[in-house]
Amino acid sequence: MPQSEAQHRLGKTFHAFLTAGDWDGIRTLLTDDATWALPGDNSISGTANGAEAVVERAKKIASYDLDFELLHILVSPENMALSLHNTARRGEVRLNEYLSTVCRLRDGRIASIETYLSDVPGMNAFFV
Numbered sequence: 001m002p003q004s005e006a007q008h009r010l011g012k013t014f015h016a017f018l019t020a021g022d023w024d025g026i027r028t029l030l031t032d033d034a035t036w037a038l039p040g041d042n043s044i045s046g047t048a049n050g051a052e053a054v055v056e057r058a059k060k061i062a063s064y065d066l067d068f069e070l071l072h073i074l075v076s077p078e079n080m081a082l083s084l085h086n087t088a089r090r091g092e093v094r095l096n097e098y099l100s101t102v103c104r105l106r107d108g109r110i111a112s113i114e115t116y117l118s119d120v121p122g123m124n125a126f127f128v
Contacts, residue, residue: 006108007080011073014103014110015082019068023055029110030054036113040120042127054113064088064127066095079104088126095126 010029017025030051037047038057048057065088072083081102088095098118103110117123 003077004075007075007105008073010105010108010110011075011080011082011103012070015068015070015073015084018058018062021059021062023059026058027051027055031106031109031111034109034111034113036115038115039117040124040127042124044127045124061127064090064095071098074100090126093126095122097122 014026014029016022017029032051033049034051034054035047035049036054036057038045044057044061048054067087069085069087070082071085074081074083079102081100084099084101086095086097086099096119100116102114102116104112104114
């Protein structure tokens with residue numbers, strides 16, 4: 001299978017596990033030392049270190065009942081990114097952000113995730 005096809009499949013699988021709440025499935029996609037960095041100053045910001053912390057972050061984000069709309073899966077020679085449109089509502093507070101979740105790969109698994117956001121102030125207001 002071509003590298004780009006494997007990367008695309010990994011991205012689709014990560015998104016499918018996230019939307020289904022399959023935390024064990026997400027864990028299988030990660031290296032043991034995986035990290036996930038998110039900007040902002042809120043309950044999900046900062047860097048999660050280690051596969052278990054990355055899974056816990058995914059659980060916490062999903063606990064806010066987000067709609068994770070997958071727009072595109074992007075590939076580079078070695079890595080993969082998800083282009084997403086996340087929306088949610090918590091009372092009167094709405095989340096409506098576009099983001100790119102860049103996954104650096106090692107041996108076919110996700111070694112690090114870095115998320116780029118379109119609306120950090122909106123994210124800060126939503127994830128309190």
